[in-house]
Amino acid sequence: MEENKQLSFEFKAISGKRVTADFTGGAVTSDAGVLVMRETANRIGIIEQLAGAVHDKRHQSYVKHEMNELLTQRIFQIICGYEDANDANDLRIDPGFKASCGRLPSDDDLASQPTITRFENSISTKDLYRIAEVFVDQFIASYASPPDALILDIDDTEDETHGAQQLSLFNGYHDEYCYMPLYIFEGQTGKLVTSILRPGKRPSGKETRSLFKRVIKRIRAAWPSVGILIRGDSHFATSELYSWCDTHNIKYILGLTKNSILRELAHGTLSAAHHRYETFGEKARVFKNIRYQASSWHRPLRVIIMAEVSTMGENLRFVVTSLESSLPSFIYETVYCGRGQMENFIKEHKIALKSGRTSCHSFIANCFRVMLHSAAYVIMHTFREKALAGTSLARAQFDTIRLKLLKIGAEVRELKTKLHFILPASCPVKDILVMMMRNIALVT
Template identity: 35%
Template sequence: MTECSQETFAFTAHFLRRVEAGFTAGRISSDGGAILLREADRKIGLLRRLEGCFVDRRHPKRIVHRVREMLAQRIFGIAMGYEDLDDHEQLRTDPLVALLSGKSDLEEDLAGKSTLNRLELVGRSERYHKIDYSAEAIDRLLVDLYLQSHPQPPEEVVLDLDATDIPLYGHQPERFFHGYYDSYCYLPLYIFAGDQLLGVRLRPSNQDASAGSLTEVSRIVEQLRTRWPGVRIVLRADSGFCREEIMAWCEANQVDYLFGLARNERLCRTIQGSMEQARRLHESSGKPARFFTEFAYRTLSSWSRERRVVAKAEYLERGENPRFVVTSLSTEEWPAQNLYEKLYCARGDMENRIKEQLHLFADRLSTAQMASNQLRLYFSALAYTLVEALRRLGLRGTDWAEAQVDTLRIKLFKIGTLVRVSVRRVFLSMSSAYPWKSLFTHVFRVLRC
C-alpha cells in the first residue's frame, strides 16, 4: 500500500465552518470498553490457568513475548472482533491491547503475526517450534470454569450436544465432502450446559454426527461427578445422537437422556390414530393442531431394549408433521407434552450459542495441521467463555443480560479511549459522548466487588 504522509484532511464544510481532520489526538484505542473483559478474566482466572496448559521450551533469557501475553492477545482480540493474525500486525502498537495482554511496558510492541503464528502452528518438529499445548488440560479447564461458576452444586445439569459445519476453502487435512451440507467442511462437536461451554472437539466430516461424542461426554460426566457426586445429569440432543451405544452407556451410568428420534414407517403407523385426530381438528379450526402420545418402542435390530418414545402428532396447513423423541425420563416426572415442548424444544437455544462461536471466528480453521485448527477452535471457545462470564456476572438483571457477543462488541467494547501512561498510573480517558455510560458503570461495579 502506498504510504501517505498527509496530516490534515479537509472535508465538505458544515455551513460556514470548515471541517478538518487529522491523526493528532495521541494514543487512542477504539476498544476501551474491553477493559471490562480484563476484569471478567480476573474474576474467573481464565488466562492464568490457560497458561498452565502450554509448554514453552524457549530459552528464558531470549523470551520477548511471554506465552500468557500472546494468549491474551489472541483471546481478547477475538472477543473484540479481530479475527486473524494479520490484525495483530496492526494492533501490536495499541496501548489498550498491551494493557489487556499484561505487557509490563505499554510502550513496547506486542507480538506480531509471525510470532503468534509460531504459537499456533503446533505439532511440528522444526527447530523454530518451541511451544505446545495440552488438549486434555484445556478440556479440563473448560469444565473447571463451569464448576467454579456454581457456589453450590445444582440439582441437575442438562448437557446439550450438537454438531455444526465449518466450510473449508483450501486443502486442510482431513478435508471431506459432506452431502447434507453440500460442501467440504469440518464437523466440530459442541457441548453446552445452558449458556456455558463445556467442550469442543474438531472432527472431520466423513463420519456420523455422533462420532466421538461418547468419549467427550464420559470425561465431562466423570469430572462433574468428581466434584458433585450427587448431581443428576441429562443428555439432550437431536436425532443425530440417538445411538444405541450412547443410550446404553447412559443407562449403565445413571445418566438420563432425551434425544430426537428419526421418523420411520413403524413410528408413523403407531401414531396414526392421533394424527387423524389432529387432521380433523385442523380441518374444523383452520389452525395447526397437535396431539401428544407415548409408547414403548424398540427398533428391529439396533436397540438392545424397549425405550419410552414420546410423539407429537401435528397437522399443519402443508400436511402431517410427526415428531418423535426417545427418553429415559419417566412419565410421572415429565408427561409427554411437557417433555417435548418444555424440555426438548429448549435445546433450540443452543443454535444461538453456536452462532456466537461463528461471531467469534470459530470458522477460521485454515492451518495445515489438525492440532493447530483445534487450537484455534479452543481460542474461539475461550473467548466465548470470557464474554459469557462478563454477561453472566456483569449484565445479569439488565436489558443486555442475553445480548449476543456481536451486540456487546459494538455497544460495550467499542469506546474511543485515550490511554495516558505515567510512572504511577494508567488512565483511560473515554469518550464523553459514549451513550451507555450508566451500563458500563453498572458492569464495572459488579465485576470489581
C-alpha cells in the same frame, strides 16, 4: 508508522472550514472496553489456566512474549472483533491491548502475526486435551454451589473450509467441504462445557459416548450427586449412548429418525391429528407414548410421537427418552424443544466471535483456534452474566455488548504513577460502566 502518517481524508466542509482526518493520534485506542475484559478474565483465571495447560517448547532465553501474554492478546482481539491473526500487526502497538496484556504504552510492542501463527501451530494433541479439561473445570467453578441438575445440550454446526485444510471432508447434507465442530452447552444457562473441532462428518455413537464419558466423569468428580440430562438431535441418538447412560444413571432425551416401522406405529396418531384439524380448522397436535426397541438397542425405550397437521401439511416427529414421568406433550414441547436455545449459543460462538476462521493448514492448529474462540466465549458469557447483571444489557447479544461497551475510544496517558484512559464525555453508557465495575469487583 510513516505510511499511516501519510494517510489522510477530507470530508465535506462545515461552516466554511475543511474537515480532515489522519492517523497521527498517537496513544489513542478505539477499544478501551478491553480493560473490563481483562478484569473479568483475571477474576475467573481462565487465561492463567490455559497457559498452564500448554507446554512451552520454546528456548526460554529467546522468549519475548510469554505464553500468558500470547493467549491474552489473541483472545482479547477475538472478543473485540479482530479474529484474524493478521490484525495483530497493527494492534500490537494499540495502548488498550498493550494494557490488557500488562504492558505500558512505552513498553515493547505485543506479538506480530508471524509470532501468533507460530504459536497456534506449536500446539500438540496433549495440549488440546489439557485445554479441554480447563473448560470443564471453568464450567464447574462458575457455580457458587453444586446445582441440583444439569442439562447438557449437544450439537454440531458446519464450518465451511476453503483450500487444503487437513481433514476437511465433503458433507453431503451441507453440500460443501467443511469441518463439523461439536459443542456441549449447559442448556439452562448457556455456559460452555466443551467444544471440539471435528472432520466434516457427523460423529459415530462411540465418539459421542466417549466425549460424554470424559466430560461427565470430570463433572461427577466435583458433584457426585448432580442429576444430568443429555439433550440432542436425532444424529446423536445411538444405541451406544443409550446403554452407557442407563448404566451410569444419566437421563437423556433425543430426536429419533423416522423409519417405516415408526411411521406405521404413528399411523393412528397422525389420523387423529387430521381429524382434529378438519374438525376445528386450526393447527392440530396429537401426542402418543409407545414402547419401541430397534434391533441394536439394549432394551425397549419410551418413544413419544408428535403428529401435527396444519395448512403447511403433515409434521411427524419422534423423540426417544429415558424420562418415564410427565405427559408426552410436556416432554416434547417443553423439555425437548427447549434445546432450540442451543442454536443461539452456537450463534454467539460462531457468528459473534467468528469461530469459523479455521484457515490453518494443520488440523491441530485449527482445533486450537476453536478453543481460543471458546475461551473468548467463556469470558464474554461470564461478563454478561456477572458484570452486566441488573443493567439494560444483561441479556444482550455478544455483538451488541461489543458495540456498546468495548468499542469506546479513549486517549491514553502514561504518567509517572499511573496509566490514565480519558474516555469521551459524550459516552452514552456511563451509568452502565459504573454499575459494571461494581459488579466485576464481586466476581470470584
